[in-house]
Amino acid sequence: MSTVHDLVIRSGTVVDGSGGASFTADVAIDGGAVTAVGEVADAGHREIDAAGLLVTPGFVDIHTHYDGQVTWDPVLTPSALHGVTTVVMGNCGVGFAPVRAEDRDWLIGLMEGVEDIPGSVLAEGIAWDWESFPEYLDAIDTPHAIDFAAQVPHGAVRTYVMGARGADHTARPTEEETARMRAIIAEAVRAGALGWSTSRTAVHKTSAGEPTPSLTAPHSELVALAGGLRDAGGGVTDLISDFMDEPEEMELVRAIVAESGRPASVSITQADRVPDKWRDLLDGLAQVAERTGLPVLGQVAPRAVGVLLGWELSWHPFTANPVHREIEELPVAERLAALRTPEVRARMLAAAPSDDNAFQHRLATDFERMYLLGTPPNYEPGPEDSVAAHAARAGADPAAFAYDTMLDGGLLYFPMLNYSDGNLDAVGDMLAREGTVPALGDGGAHCGAICDASFTTTMLTHWGRDRTRGRRFPVEWLIKRHTTDTATAVGLLDRGLLAPGYRADINVIDFETLQADHPDVRYDLPTGGRRLMQTATGYRATIVAGEVVLEDGEHTGALPGRLVRGAKAVPARA
Numbered sequence: 001m002s003t004v005h006d007l008v009i010r011s012g013t014v015v016d017g018s019g020g021a022s023f024t025a026d027v028a029i030d031g032g033a034v035t036a037v038g039e040v041a042d043a044g045h046r047e048i049d050a051a052g053l054l055v056t057p058g059f060v061d062i063h064t065h066y067d068g069q070v071t072w073d074p075v076l077t078p079s080a081l082h083g084v085t086t087v088v089m090g091n092c093g094v095g096f097a098p099v100r101a102e103d104r105d106w107l108i109g110l111m112e113g114v115e116d117i118p119g120s121v122l123a124e125g126i127a128w129d130w131e132s133f134p135e136y137l138d139a140i141d142t143p144h145a146i147d148f149a150a151q152v153p154h155g156a157v158r159t160y161v162m163g164a165r166g167a168d169h170t171a172r173p174t175e176e177e178t179a180r181m182r183a184i185i186a187e188a189v190r191a192g193a194l195g196w197s198t199s200r201t202a203v204h205k206t207s208a209g210e211p212t213p214s215l216t217a218p219h220s221e222l223v224a225l226a227g228g229l230r231d232a233g234g235g236v237t238d239l240i241s242d243f244m245d246e247p248e249e250m251e252l253v254r255a256i257v258a259e260s261g262r263p264a265s266v267s268i269t270q271a272d273r274v275p276d277k278w279r280d281l282l283d284g285l286a287q288v289a290e291r292t293g294l295p296v297l298g299q300v301a302p303r304a305v306g307v308l309l310g311w312e313l314s315w316h317p318f319t320a321n322p323v324h325r326e327i328e329e330l331p332v333a334e335r336l337a338a339l340r341t342p343e344v345r346a347r348m349l350a351a352a353p354s355d356d357n358a359f360q361h362r363l364a365t366d367f368e369r370m371y372l373l374g375t376p377p378n379y380e381p382g383p384e385d386s387v388a389a390h391a392a393r394a395g396a397d398p399a400a401f402a403y404d405t406m407l408d409g410g411l412l413y414f415p416m417l418n419y420s421d422g423n424l425d426a427v428g429d430m431l432a433r434e435g436t437v438p439a440l441g442d443g444g445a446h447c448g449a450i451c452d453a454s455f456t457t458t459m460l461t462h463w464g465r466d467r468t469r470g471r472r473f474p475v476e477w478l479i480k481r482h483t484t485d486t487a488t489a490v491g492l493l494d495r496g497l498l499a500p501g502y503r504a505d506i507n508v509i510d511f512e513t514l515q516a517d518h519p520d521v522r523y524d525l526p527t528g529g530r531r532l533m534q535t536a537t538g539y540r541a542t543i544v545a546g547e548v549v550l551e552d553g554e555h556t557g558a559l560p561g562r563l564v565r566g567a568k569a570v571p572a573r574a
Contacts, residue, residue: 058085
């Protein structure tokens with residue numbers, strides 16, 4: 001007796017997420033799960049011809065910031081455009097629950113400052129149909145194109161329990177307050193949070209310029225909150241810290257893991273001032289993992305972490321220019337019109353940048369480390385791609401060349417981390433290192449400066465096909481890293497592998513044409529808010545729970561994605 005499957009993907013090159021060699025096969029899907037991988041004789045209600053195409057699990061992105069966007073955007077772009085079928089939000093200790101009504105604006109300011117999401121967008125877009133974290137999960141548990149999961153943000157928990165004292169870096173929680181924070185973590189995980197996150201970096205500031213509340217939280221508080229995972233019997237810890245090179249901080253990570261009895265991950269990047277320190281940090285995390293017997297991973301990026309510069313963006317070489325400050329508050333169209341006048345251009349190029357901000361001053365002067373992004377984007381540029389080199393070939397002043405390039409709509413690329421040697425060799429070493437997992441794309445965040453939700457696409461194209469300045473990796477290994485490995489890192493063991501019983505989250509990819517497109521500026525957020533958008537070419541179909549949600553980058557209207565509540569076990573049918 002023949003069976004008609006819900007969907008059959010025919011004759012694709014299956015890269016199943018295990019890391020093993022690819023093979024040609026059909027994939028049958030029924031009831032939202034994979035039911036067969038091999039030769040499928042029976043027909044499907046719908047069939048996709050994947051001959052000559054890769055068939056892979058959907059990507060699992062464990063470091064995003066869709067905490068607000070999830071309430072108004074059912075597609076969750078740009079991540080969905082880059083083959084991502086599951087996102088994890090609530091990273092870096094920022095988010096919107098738990099919250100009291102009087103603290104909503106403060107949490108908006110925290111997210112705006114830390115993640116560069118316009119406060120007006122968040123104020124208009126978020127309905128605030130919750131107070132507790134379980135109520136937040138209930139409010140966002142609505143149909144979406146892809147799956148999404150949440151972590152409990154330390155900043156919100158601290159503010160909820162301590163009120164205004166939570167942002168006072170001289171204040172310490174009482175024993176009762178610490179116990180309440182621990183209980184909130186446990187309650188959230190029992191309700192479906194994947195874990196909790198905290199930030200201990202001075203880079204993270206509110207929109208008013210104040211450091212994030214968790215920066216100076218005592219170690220005892222952090223360890224106690226981690227204990228909430230033990231109380232709930234699940235969850236993971238996500239940590240970012242400026243202090244990882246201090247023995248006390250590595251001991252804090254050990255104490256967090258030991259107290260929670262649960263895995264943890266720590267953001268790791270290469271900084272110019274200590275370009276080899278990341279190796280020691282990963283060695284330290286490996287030692288913590290050995291001592292505790294639990295996974296302690298380094299979250300690493302598959303390319304440099306850099307800002308995009310343009311006249312419509314948050315940063316550019318003239319951000320600190322006094323002439324630009326005269327016009328920076330004008331509406332976009334008026335400001336661009338002013339920039340096109342010979343008078344403003346001449347005055348701006350003649351004016352010296354302010355020295356009151358070291359980063360902005362560097363943007364105004366370091367044209368040797370600033371690059372034309374290009375089309376398609378070049379994320380491993382060489383010295384010949386720098387603004388200084390382009391200007392020299394054109395016989396122009398670098399500042400003038402940058403000014404005119406941006407005026408013509410071009411974007412400049414300024415790598416800030418992971419590019420100390422002017423190449424991605426260190427990134428390749430991080431990716432290859434045992435005890436790491438690719439992450440840090442920050443989907444939904446840094447709307448005016450970064451568009452790194454395309455990390456998944458770069459992972460395949462740059463490291464699996466295009467790189468000319470060093471080693472590449474097998475496509476099978478790269479797929480495993482952003483599917484099985486990332487899913488396992490957060491306990492989602494029901495996805496990331498193309499095998500019977502596993503969730504039917506799948507990409508059909510034309511690998512020869514796969515490419516992250518040049519980013520563009522759009523004003524499509526609530527209140528007409530601005531964001532960088534980056535589409536992709538080559539994703540022929542993205543499938544979630546057995547339904548095609550995107551075809552050639554266009555949303556089909558299907559919304560099979562849901563809130564993922566808690567860790568998931570290996571499917572019983574596997």
